[in-house]
Amino acid sequence: MRTTRRSFLRLASTGAAVATVRLDGPPARAQAGGPVKVGVLTIRAGIAAPVGAAGLRGTEWWVDRVNRAGGILGRTVQLVVEEESNPKDTVERYRKLVLQDKVQAVLGGISTGVTLALGPVAEDLATPWLSWDGTTQKGVEETMPHPTWAFKSVDNEVEAIVAGMLTAKYFKGIKTVAGIGNDYSYGHDCWESYKAVLKKYAPDVRFVLELFPKLGVTDFTSHIAAIQQSKADLLMCSFWSGDATIIMKQATAVGLFKTMKGVFTTAGGVHDSLKKEFTPEGLLLGYNTMYFDDPKGSALLKQFVREYKARHGEYPPYECDHAYFCAESYKAAVEKAAAQSGKWPEKAAVARALEGIEVESLSGRRSWREDHVQMCAFYQGITTHRNPYDFATISPVEVVSTKVAMKPAGTKLFDWINSWKVSRG
């Protein structure tokens, strides 16, 4: 049969009509005992795509687990996944999730550039939003100190603060430090926080070089030449993507770490690409909020790592834990709110129940602070080759709680750091 322009138009209009009917149909089942819809926003393209994939995988693992056990109050969980891209488009997709898909809560959000814009929208649309990794900070300043619906990730600079504390502990006697980070808020904020913390412990330390290549640069040979030239005792690097692997390889090739200590605050995000051949022992390496090989890890973590490896062929990074915690705390809040009212709770009751709630996540106990910021622990340690893998891991493992490494609610970061009383050993 030949499709003429006219018949095609007729077909198309019928299709559109059908689509409209479906979109406008009453979401009656979702309100009754049907599946509970939960929205997910995740990055699918670009440098942070692996981070987004890990968050989604963590969430899916949680869904399988919860649904196998009968769902939330007997309702199975159904995910509606949308992409996180630029702030404008992501806000549109967020609105679609809430208004059109009628999800009960939205999980996800990785880039603070995006979540800074999502925060006010979440408040406006009156649906709980639990952010995996994005905050509503502008630089190191909180923009939404008293939200109702927005639940935000750990402050971005915490891993640099932890690294500053551990630098003082493990690399005593260093006099000069060079720094390299990506040329955007995260890179600059980490460097400033790290400097402030280290200065508290070692007031004589000098910061001799700071480099901020653009996100996406893949050749650091010239940066490394400059770092060598600076003759610093230690290099601090806050790269978290493939660039962490690249700089490690290129630095080792010219023997940089033979004369220089190294601190990689966030490279644990791409941990299984840090092969032993080019990742020396003795560096400080940060795994953010979950260390897959934690010797003190729970049975839950061990099961997750085992099944993640079997399914995806790699070992899970921290984003899985952020995502798992957001989902699990949502479930706990629904159950808590329902226990009071005896029926499926309203969104507002869930949001109230989330405040201060503590649940078991993959990395251990995690909670929401009263100002809706994640509380958890950070895992950093000294790189070692003594493990069964082909990449470096850490031993000993230092676990530092956000109770000591994150600015308390309502304080300014640098005022808070400057108020520390530090004993210099």
Next chain:
Amino acid sequence: MIQQVVGVVMSGVFHASILFLVSAGLQVVFGVQKIFNLACGSFYALGAYVGVSAVGWYAAAGGPPALFIVPLAVAGLAAGGVGLVVERGLLRFVYDRDETFQLLLTFAVVLMMEDAIRMTWGTSPRSTSGLYLVYGGVSVLGTTVPVYNLIVIGASLAIALVIGWLLTRTAFGRIIRATADNREMAEALGVDVRRVFAGVFTLGTALGTLGGALVIPATAAMSEMGIELIVEAFAVVVIGGLGSMRGAFVGALSVGILRAIAISVYPKLEMLLIYLIVIAVLVLRPRGLFGEARA
């Protein structure tokens, strides 16, 4: 002091040698076909991914690590075949159209290639793990230089010489130059311009894919790695002059070394310095150092 200079110069030259291959691909295509090929960066990324896969298969098949550069270079060159597909399948339809169409078409290729790469290799960065360190390093006046970097620099120089020889000393080169000068006249004299165009575009693509494959042991393949390089390749072309191979050589060397010096002396100037030079060239000598003046 000497140590520092060597460190900076060697890092700059390494960067320049990759930049040269990609810009040379851009130049040869522009010189003959008058098409400004934005997709040269995508071909570079493609070469990198194909290189990672080739080295992966080679290692899995038990090939000696020291010879990994052979499958790497072969894969890089072979990936250039995609140029033939793009030229015959897309570009040939827009030769007679406005330059805007050509630019848009090559930009479309950039977007399609990025997605094709993501679909094929996934979104995670891919690397050849520790092969970069197989050859070790040598001390040049007290500075450690990875031997692999020297191999890449050598390969890039050799390719520059081969292209120079090809263009100036062979019949194929004469035909290419004649076509570049005056397409109608060449056609009237019996040159099969279709074949020349297909050949030139494939050659240009292969230079890009080879550059991508050669750089990969020292870095990691990421789907947007091409975009970063296109910007620098632009600078090279503006400085050296559009369509000139000698321009690509001198331009790449200038951009590579100046970038390295800027990072060492005043890092905030890293890319700004390059753009300042580009602006200066555009104002003072718009045709670039080696570009030909055109009426």
